[in-house]
Amino acid sequence: MSRYEVDGVDIQTLPKVSLHDHLDGGLRPQTILELGDEIGLELPASDAASLGAWFAAQSNSGSLPEYLKTFDITTAVMQTEHGLHRVAKEFVLDLAEDGVIYGEIRWAPEQHLQRGLTLDAAVEAVQAGVEEAIGLVASHGGRIRIGQLVSAMRHLDRADEIAQLALRHRDRGAVGFDIAGPEDGFPASRLQSAFDTLAKAHFPATVHAGEGAGIDSIADALYSARALRLGHGTRIAEDIVVEEETDEAIVVRLGQLAEWVKDRQITLEVSPSSNLQTGTIAQWGTALTDHPVDLLHQLGFCVTVNPDNRLQSGTTLTRELGLLVEAFEWDLDDLEQVTQNAAAGAFCSFDEYEELADEIADGFDDLR
Template identity: 90%
Template sequence: MSRYEVDGVDIQTLPKVSLHDHLDGGLRPQTILELGEEIGLELPADDAESLRAWFAAQSDSGSLPEYLKTFDLTTAVMQTEHGLRRVAKEFVLDLAEDGVVYGEIRWAPEQHLQRGLTLDQAVEAVQAGIEEAIGLVASHGGRIRVGQLVSAMRHLDRADEIAQLALRHRHAGAVGFDIAGPEDGFPASRLQSAFDTLAKAHFPATVHAGEGAGIDSIADALFSGRALRLGHGTRIAEDIVVEEETDDAIVVRLGEIAEWVKDRQIALEVSPSSNLQTGTIAQWGSALTDHPIDLLHQLGFCVTVNPDNRLQSGTTLTRELGLLVDAFDWSLDDLEQVTQNAAASAFCSFEDYEQLADEIADGYDAAR
């Protein structure tokens, strides 16, 4: 039993949907040690708990660029078919253990070619690990569905190639496209031709925006990237003015971008702990209670809750939901709403969505 509860229910037992979860941010420390030894990688610790602590300390920087430096270590052990397959397999098994019934794994294949893999071989290795894990979960009476979000690094120059890669694998595990990496100074418009290619092929995209940069970045993600979801999207709150607040009500005025995102129900892939670590919410405060996620949720935005990088943040989706229960007194109904938001925003078929929505509703009804 986890230590996170809502209305007397163990949150770990509830069905969950994880939309924003980085493959190179979800490694087990012991796996890093073992894969690192195989390739002679120098590590900052020689046991799993010490390595876990090192990642937590390095990640709590208040800066997105500094936070991103920890990935140099994780990607180093993900440069072979064996390494990628093992990491993907364990990633999915850990999701299932946490109660996730649908997950999308985002990662950038272009970062995993240092030991001779091609882009296609890298994607195939990850898919093999995913499928192996799905089979293991099923053999123990469980069920999980998982897709790949193929990401391009926004500050590099391979987006057109990565878009074509995603399209080649759209019927073999790839469910969507993303751009990742340093957001500020690298807008989605820089990769316009890749997004044009994807739009013409009717392939969905989510775009990191509203994390390391503000409203202009979000607007560009929506226009240039045709984003169906916003990776984090937290700084959409910059486009909301609170005009009056009492114990019983809050009166706000939405700017044009915030209004568009709310009215179109464009999903916000919010990652609370990560947002604290990277300074995303610095303008509102430094504690979880300062995070605008509760305001966005109460206003009816399509808020989803995600772990982002489970290793760097020392977290799980269960923990993220539990933290919100503690910080904002969210109820079982609140958790079900954000979970159904995630299901409705998943890059899957409508038929799969209907099954997923029913599975979530059944799980919550049973918990009640």
């Protein structure tokens, strides 16, 4: 049993959907030690507990660029077919253990070519690990559905190539495209031709926006990338003015961009703990209770809750939901709403969505 409960229900037992979860941010510390030993990688700690603590400490810098430096270690042990296969398999098994029934794994294949893998071989290795894990979950009476989000690094110049990679694997595990890396100064419009290619092929994209940069970045992601979801999207709150707040009600005025995102129900992939670590919510405060996620949720935005990087944040989706229950007194209805939001935003077929939505509703009803 987890320590996180809502209305007397263990949150870990609830069906969950994870949309924003980085493969190179979800390694088990013991796996890093073992894979690192195989390649002679020098690590900052020699046991799993200490290594996990090191990642958490390094990630609490309040700076997105500093936070991203921790990935130098995780990607170093993910440069072979064996390493990628193992990491992907364990990643999915850990999701299933946490109650996730549908998950999308985002990762950037271009960061995993240092030991001779091709882009396609890297994607195939991850897919093989995913499929092995799905089979293991099924053999124990469970079920989990997983898709790959193939990411391009926004500050590099391979987006067109990575977009074509995603399209080659659209029927072999890839369900969507993403751009990641430093957001500020690297708008989606830099990669316009890649997004044009994807749009012409009717392939969905989510874009990291509203994390390391503000509403101009969000607007650009929606316009240039035709983003169906916003990775984090937290800083859309910069376009909301609170005009009056009492114990009974809150009166706000939405700017045109915020109104568009709300009215079109564009999915916000909010990652609360990560947002604290990277300073995303610094303008509102430094505690989780300062995070605009509750305001966005109460106003009817399509909020979803995600772990982002389970290793760096020392977290799980259960924990992220539990923290919001503690901070904002969310109840089962709130958790079901954000979970259904995630199902609606998932890059799957409409038939798969309907099945997923029913499974979520039944799962919550059974625990009420």
